[in-house]
Amino acid sequence: xxxxxxxxxxxxxxxxxxxxxxxxxxxxxxxxxxxxxxxxxxxxxxxxxxxxxxxxxxxxxxxxxxxxxxxxxxxxxxxxxxxxxxxxxxxxxxxxxxxxxxxxxxxxxxxxxxxxxxxxxxxxxxxxxxxxxxxxxxxxxxxxxxxxxxxxxxxxxxxxxxxxxxxxxxxxxxxxxxxxxxxxxxxxxxxxxxxxxxxxxxxxxxxxxxxxxxxxxxxxxxxxxxxxxxxxxxxxxxxxxxxxxxxxxxxxxxxxxxx
Numbered sequence: 001x002x003x004x005x006x007x008x009x010x011x012x013x014x015x016x017x018x019x020x021x022x023x024x025x026x027x028x029x030x031x032x033x034x035x036x037x038x039x040x041x042x043x044x045x046x047x048x049x050x051x052x053x054x055x056x057x058x059x060x061x062x063x064x065x066x067x068x069x070x071x072x073x074x075x076x077x078x079x080x081x082x083x084x085x086x087x088x089x090x091x092x093x094x095x096x097x098x099x100x101x102x103x104x105x106x107x108x109x110x111x112x113x114x115x116x117x118x119x120x121x122x123x124x125x126x127x128x129x130x131x132x133x134x135x136x137x138x139x140x141x142x143x144x145x146x147x148x149x150x151x152x153x154x155x156x157x158x159x160x161x162x163x164x165x166x167x168x169x170x171x172x173x174x175x176x177x178x179x180x181x182x183x184x185x186x187x188x189x190x191x192x193x194x195x196x197x198x199x200x201x202x203x204x205x206x207x208x209x210x211x212x213x214x215x216x217x218x219x220x221x222x223x224x225x226x227x228x229x230x231x232x233x234x235x236x237x238x239x240x241x242x243x244x245x246x247x248x249x250x251x252x253x254x255x256x257x258x259x
Contacts, residue, residue, distance in 0.1 A: 023143020023147070031132060179243060184243070187243050
């Protein structure tokens, strides 16, 4: 919109296509390894992207300041404080679309192959299927939904900020998934809600009079919101393996049979 003078619709479509192409490229490289190696490679790409944005090559990214979207090219119904409610409905629509696409994908024939890969990848190879291609489809689908989310995020914030390319932001997303429950449709959403709530409330707790009155050995660590958030994360890992989304199933399993 800023450099080429394109409309919002055209720019959004180009951004979405760029997200698809980038996810296909990064997925083709990252999926050559698995497990911890896969996590490290994807985090390395995120860190490289953060450095690239910060250096602002060609004055395109805006560096540390980012770039504000031109209000005259955004939809008029989504600009201004009086239209904040419209942005809420746009974000909600994106959430519904994401959940619907994921639900359709996991119930499709390809989704059944994904389930087989999760359970026993070697067995699928014996059956003549190539897991790499199916995993790449999942990676590209996730990247496409993320690119669409980036467009919605631009509308919510009114521009592109470098915060979304930092490793801290990437790790925050991973914490949300682990808190809610990986491998579930509702888990990441629940984890995102809990993480956002905790990130805000723990800051109030850290600065409260109760913490201030504690001895220094307790006051210093408890006055740091990241420490409280990290402690909460570790507690969830130990007390709720599989995340919050799997808690009902765990309770049903441990409940005594009264018959």
